[in-house]
Amino acid sequence: MPMDIPILWPIYAAVFIVGSGIGSFLNVVIYRVPRGESIVKPGSHCPHCNHAIKPYENIPILSYIFLRGRCSGCQKPISPRYPAVEALMGGLAMLMLWKYGLTREFFIYSALSAVLIALSVIDIQTMRLPNPIVLTGAILALGLNLILRFDFLWQMLAGVLVGLLLMAFMGVVGKLLFRKEALGMGDVKLAAMIGLFVGLWHTLGMFVLGIAVGALVGIATTVISGKDWSRRIPFGPFLALGTILSLLWGKPLWQWYIHLAMR
Numbered sequence: 001m002p003m004d005i006p007i008l009w010p011i012y013a014a015v016f017i018v019g020s021g022i023g024s025f026l027n028v029v030i031y032r033v034p035r036g037e038s039i040v041k042p043g044s045h046c047p048h049c050n051h052a053i054k055p056y057e058n059i060p061i062l063s064y065i066f067l068r069g070r071c072s073g074c075q076k077p078i079s080p081r082y083p084a085v086e087a088l089m090g091g092l093a094m095l096m097l098w099k100y101g102l103t104r105e106f107f108i109y110s111a112l113s114a115v116l117i118a119l120s121v122i123d124i125q126t127m128r129l130p131n132p133i134v135l136t137g138a139i140l141a142l143g144l145n146l147i148l149r150f151d152f153l154w155q156m157l158a159g160v161l162v163g164l165l166l167m168a169f170m171g172v173v174g175k176l177l178f179r180k181e182a183l184g185m186g187d188v189k190l191a192a193m194i195g196l197f198v199g200l201w202h203t204l205g206m207f208v209l210g211i212a213v214g215a216l217v218g219i220a221t222t223v224i225s226g227k228d229w230s231r232r233i234p235f236g237p238f239l240a241l242g243t244i245l246s247l248l249w250g251k252p253l254w255q256w257y258i259h260l261a262m263r
């Protein structure tokens, strides 16, 4: 491990605090972008009573706890999604620090985590991956990679290409299996955006791990709920999860697999 937790715990704490603050902004994006609202104006307000949220009511995670999950204006419950997204972003930023140390990869993959959290929650809620967010992600990937690691250029190109090819392949297989369009264009664009961020190897990791987890969850929920086998489930969150798993544990998982396969 690049860092020793007990000595560097203040850095971990700072990263969690900044991360949960970014998570608070992601909540705004998650609520407003699918509704076509501006993410800057107006200021945060309760969707039920329009109560303007005061600065001390806007502290990530803590405000939800001291407000006991209710709006101070109308007492209607605040969605637990708010503290959950804040904690998730803070937690993922900490995991990236644990894995990569204070490196350029830490910054690049924390930025990717933020984009993936916003897109996953929106995909689960609306079955859509809004173009403006995917495009913002692609611009972030291009900018951060070109500024922080120019030597990554070929990896970026390979990542996009392989992302697109694998999704096209999956689209064909899905069509044969389910006899209808299994993948949306949103999923294809998402895979290309992730490829631009992480390069060739983690794009492969995203694909393998995303499909593995997606298939497990798909089979489990179909068996448990008894719903239509070919019903549409959002695939974006699985691509996101596959990416995060690959970034954090791709190498040990791959080594474990080779170890099993070559016995």
Ligand SMILES: [Zn+2]
Binding pocket: 046, 047, 048, 049, 050, 051, 071, 072, 073, 074, 075, 076
């Ligand atoms: Zn209210």
